[in-house]
Amino acid sequence: MDGLAQFEEEIWTREAGGGGRTRVIQNGRVLAKGGVNFSAVEGPMPAELMKTSLGTEAEYAPSDLQFYATGVSIVLHTNNPMVPIIHMNIRYFEMSNGKWWFGGGIDLTPHYVIPALVKDFHLRMKAVCDSFHANFHTRFKAWCDEYFFIKHRHETRGVGGIFFDRLDEASEGMSKEQLLAFIIALGDAFVPAYNYQVAQTQDLPYGERELHWQALRRSRYVEFNLVWDRGTKFGLQTDGRTESILMSMPPSAIWEYNYQPEVGSPEAETQAWLRKGVDWVNY
Amino acid sequence: MDGLAQFEEEIWTREAGGGGRTRVIQNGRVLAKGGVNFSAVEGPMPAELMKTSLGTEAEYAPSDLQFYATGVSIVLHTNNPMVPIIHMNIRYFEMSNGKWWFGGGIDLTPHYVIPALVKDFHLRMKAVCDSFHANFHTRFKAWCDEYFFIKHRHETRGVGGIFFDRLDEASEGMSKEQLLAFIIALGDAFVPAYNYQVAQTQDLPYGERELHWQALRRSRYVEFNLVWDRGTKFGLQTDGRTESILMSMPPSAIWEYNYQPEVGSPEAETQAWLRKGVDWVNY
Numbered sequence: 242m243d244g245l246a247q248f249e250e251e252i253w254t255r256e257a258g259g260g261g262r263t264r265v266i267q268n269g270r271v272l273a274k275g276g277v278n279f280s281a282v283e284g285p286m287p288a289e290l291m292k293t294s295l296g297t298e299a300e301y302a303p304s305d306l307q308f309y310a311t312g313v314s315i316v317l318h319t320n321n322p323m324v325p326i327i328h329m330n331i332r333y334f335e336m337s338n339g340k341w342w343f344g345g346g347i348d349l350t351p352h353y354v355i356p357a358l359v360k361d362f363h364l365r366m367k368a369v370c371d372s373f374h375a376n377f378h379t380r381f382k383a384w385c386d387e388y389f390f391i392k393h394r395h396e397t398r399g400v401g402g403i404f405f406d407r408l409d410e411a412s413e414g415m416s417k418e419q420l421l422a423f424i425i426a427l428g429d430a431f432v433p434a435y436n437y438q439v440a441q442t443q444d445l446p447y448g449e450r451e452l453h454w455q456a457l458r459r460s461r462y463v464e465f466n467l468v469w470d471r472g473t474k475f476g477l478q479t480d481g482r483t484e485s486i487l488m489s490m491p492p493s494a495i496w497e498y499n500y501q502p503e504v505g506s507p508e509a510e511t512q513a514w515l516r517k518g519v520d521w522v523n524y
Numbered sequence: 525m526d527g528l529a530q531f532e533e534e535i536w537t538r539e540a541g542g543g544g545r546t547r548v549i550q551n552g553r554v555l556a557k558g559g560v561n562f563s564a565v566e567g568p569m570p571a572e573l574m575k576t577s578l579g580t581e582a583e584y585a586p587s588d589l590q591f592y593a594t595g596v597s598i599v600l601h602t603n604n605p606m607v608p609i610i611h612m613n614i615r616y617f618e619m620s621n622g623k624w625w626f627g628g629g630i631d632l633t634p635h636y637v638i639p640a641l642v643k644d645f646h647l648r649m650k651a652v653c654d655s656f657h658a659n660f661h662t663r664f665k666a667w668c669d670e671y672f673f674i675k676h677r678h679e680t681r682g683v684g685g686i687f688f689d690r691l692d693e694a695s696e697g698m699s700k701e702q703l704l705a706f707i708i709a710l711g712d713a714f715v716p717a718y719n720y721q722v723a724q725t726q727d728l729p730y731g732e733r734e735l736h737w738q739a740l741r742r743s744r745y746v747e748f749n750l751v752w753d754r755g756t757k758f759g760l761q762t763d764g765r766t767e768s769i770l771m772s773m774p775p776s777a778i779w780e781y782n783y784q785p786e787v788g789s790p791e792a793e794t795q796a797w798l799r800k801g802v803d804w805v806n807y
Contacts, residue, residue, distance in 0.1 A: 251782075265781040276781070393760040393769075456776070463777075464770075467750035468760055477676040477751055484782050486676075487747075492780070493739070494746075496773035498548040498559070499534075 242436060245270035248277070253482055258284030259309075263485040267492070271324060271443055275317035276488030283309040286336065289479045294336065307337040312345070313428065314472075316489040317435070322455035323445035325351035325358075325438055326399070326462065328489070329431050330472070331424050343420050344406035347431055348385055349438070350399025350462060352455045353507060354514040356524050358441055359400045363521040365434045366403045373423040374413065378522075381405045386517035391465045396515040398465045403427075454508050457500060459491035466490070525719060528553035531560070536765055541567030542592075546768040550775070554607060554726055558600035559771030566592040569619065572762045577619065590620035595628070596711065597755075599772040600718070605738035606728035608634035608641075608721055609682065609745065611772070612714050613755070614707050626703050627689035630714055631668055632721070633682025633745060635738045636790060637797040639807050641724055642683045646804040648717045649686045656706040657696065661805075664688045669800035674748045679798040681748045686710075737791050740783060742774035749773070 246269030254260035261280030266272050286306040291299045294308075312332030319326065328348050335341035349362050363382070370377035385404035390397050408420055415423075466473050466489050476486040502508035529552030537543035544563030549555050569589040574582045577591075595615030602609065611631050618624035632645050646665070653660035668687035673680050691703055698706075749756050749772050759769040785791035 249781075267781060274779070274781070393763070393766045460773070463746060464750065467747065468757070474751070480676070483676045487779065488781060490743070490779035493776060493778040495776040496557070496770065497775070498532075498550060498557070498771060499767050 242439060243269040243271050246272065253485065255282045255284075257287075258282060261482075261485065263482070263488060265488055269320075271319055271321070271439055273318045273320045274490075274492040276315070276485075278314045278485050278488060279312075280485075281309075281311040283307065287479065289475070293475075294334070294340075303338070305337075308335065310334045314489075315431070318459070318491045319439075321443055321445065322352040322447050322451040323355075323442045325349050325442070326491075327431075327435050327438070329428075331428050333421075333424070340409075341417065342407040342409045342412075343424050344408065345424060345427065346381065346385055346388075346402060346404035347427065347434070348389055348399055348402035348404065350458070351511070352458045353451070354400060354511045355442070356514075356521075358438055359514075360521050360524045361437060362400075362402065362434055365430055367522055369423070369426050369430045370403065372426065373419065374415070377405075377423075378403065383518075389465065390517060391461060391469065393468065394461060394464070396461070396512070397517060398462060398515075400514060400519070400521065453495075454502075456493060456495040457497065460494035460496050462491055463494050525722060526552040526554050529555060536768070538565045538567075540570075541565060544765075544768065546765070546771060548771055552603075554602055554604070554722055556601045556603045557773075557775040559598070559768075561597045561768050561771060562595075563768075564592070564594040566590065570762065572758070576758075577617070577623075586621070588620075591618065593617045597772075598714070601742070601774045602722075604726060604728065605635040605730050605734040606638075606725045608632050608725070609774075610714075610718050610721070612711075614711050616704075616707070623692075624700065625690040625692045625695075626707050627691065628707060628710065629664065629668055629671075629685060629687035630710065630717070631672055631682055631685035631687065633741070634794070635741045636734070637683060637794045638725070639797075639804075641721055642797075643804050643807045644720060645683075645685065645717055648713055650805055652706070652709050652713045653686065655709065656702065657698070660688075660706075661686065666801075672748065673800060674744060674752065676751065677744060677747070679744070679795070680800060681745060681798075683797060683802070683804065684800075736778075737785075739776060739778040740780065743777035743779050745774055746777050 243266065246266045248264040248266045251263045253263065259282030261278060264277045266275045284307065286308045290308065291302060295302055312330060315329040317327050331345035333343050347366065349359065367378045370381060381403035382401065385401045386397060388404045389399065389401060410416060413420065473486055477483065502512055526549065529549045531547040531549045534546045536546065542565030544561060547560045549558045567590065569591045573591065574585060578585055595613060598612040600610050614628035616626050630649060632642065650661040653664060664686035665684065668684045669680060671687045672682065672684060693699060696703065756769055760766065785795055
C-alpha cells in the first residue's frame, strides 16, 4: 500500500524464553512511521504478572507456574493529516495451571474526523463481531471507549472501535477454537478496513494548519500511551524491549500551553467527536 | 533574560481548597517553552495521598485529617540546542497530625554536555548544600541520579544536580526554620546558576543536525516525565490541572526507531555522560 518505504526487521529473543519480530516502516509515501510487532514469549511466570493474571489466587500459585503469551501489535502513523492513525492488537495468554484467554481490538484515531469513514470502520468491526456473538459488538465497542479514554484530557484517544480482554470459555460460553476463529477474523479485517480509510483520504489536500493540528493530536497519542496504556506501562516497567514497545510513538509531536481550537473550526469539530458512546454504526 | 517573550499568567483554584498561579512563556528569544508553577493547596487529605504520606499508619488516620501543600516548579526548554533544559522544584507538605516535610531539587538536562558548564552547575549546588549540612550534597546528588533515571532507556534524564524528599527534623536533625532557610537558599541559587548556563551557550552556533538531536533528547524528557516522574503521574491520575502539570512538556519532540548516535560524534559523547555517579564537582 505504501509503495515507497520498506519495513526493516529485527528478530529478538527474550532471555527467560521466547522472542519476537519487530518490523518498522519509516518515511514512506503514506506512512510516516509504523510498526508491526509479533511476540511469543514463555517461561516461568514473572512476579509482576502474578497479581494481574491470578488476582486473589496469586498467593497460592505454585512456584513452578509457567506462562506462554503471544500477540501481534500494529500502530501506523501517517504523513497526510487527513489519513487516520490506526492501532490493532490481538493476543493470547495461557498458564500451566490450565487458564488461558484472548484479548485485543482495533481502534481508529483520525486527526480529522470524517463521519462517513468512521461509520465505515465501525460497520466493519460490527460485522466481524456479529459473525461470532450477538453481544460482542455492543460490549466491545463500549469497552474500547472506556479503555482509550485520556482521563487527564477528558477525551477519547480517537473514535474507538472494539477492545476486549480475558475472553475465555467461561466468560463467553465459547470454545477456545471459536474464540481463536474470532481473533483470526479480526486480524483479517484489519487490512481491508484500513486500506479503505487510506484510499478515501490519501489524496485529500493539506497544509501547515493541518500539520500543526496533527502534531497536537500526536502529543495526545503520546500522553495516552505513556500515561494510561497498560501494555506500554507494563512493558517499560518490567524491562521489556523498549524500542519494540515504543514503536507506537508518533514520528513527532508538539505541546502548546492551553491550546484550544478555534470555535466552529474543523479542529473543534474533531475535538467534539472525541467522546465516549457515539453511535457511529447508526450515524 | 529572554528579552522577547512575556509570561502569560493564569490563576486557578482547587475545588477542595487552595489554588495556584501558572506562568508560561513560549516562543521567546532564548526560551522555546517554559513554565513557572506556584501552588498552595489544602483541605481534607485526599485518599490517594494517604498511603504515600502515611505508609503503614494510613489505616489509623483520623477521618478529619487535613493537609497543606505548597511548592514552586520550573521547567525551561530552549531554542538553541546548545543551551540546556533546566528544572527546579521546591515544596513543603504538612498534615494536621503535626507531620511536615520539605522536598525539591534542581537538575540540568543539556542537549549537548559541555563538561566545564556542568561542573559549574554542580559546584553551585554543592555550595548551597554545604552552607547547611556537610552531608547534603553527597546524599542529594546521588538521590538526583537515582530519581532522574530513565529505567527503560538505561540512561539518566540529564546530568543531574540535587534532589531530596521528606526532609524533616528527625531525618536531618535540623529545625523547620533551618530547613526552610536551605529551601530558600536553593530557590535563590536557581537564577544565577541558569543565567550562567545561558550566557555561556546562547550564542553558540547550531544547525539542522543539532536541532534533530535536540528533538530526540526532548522525546526522552517526555518519556521520563510521563512514565516515571511521580509528581506528574500523581497529578494526572488524580485529576490535577493538566495544563499546569504538563507545562513541563517540551514544545516538540521526535521519535525514531532504534536511533543510535554515530560513534565518536558529539551526540554519542553526550549520550555517554547520561549515567549515574559522575563526579562532576571534581571533573
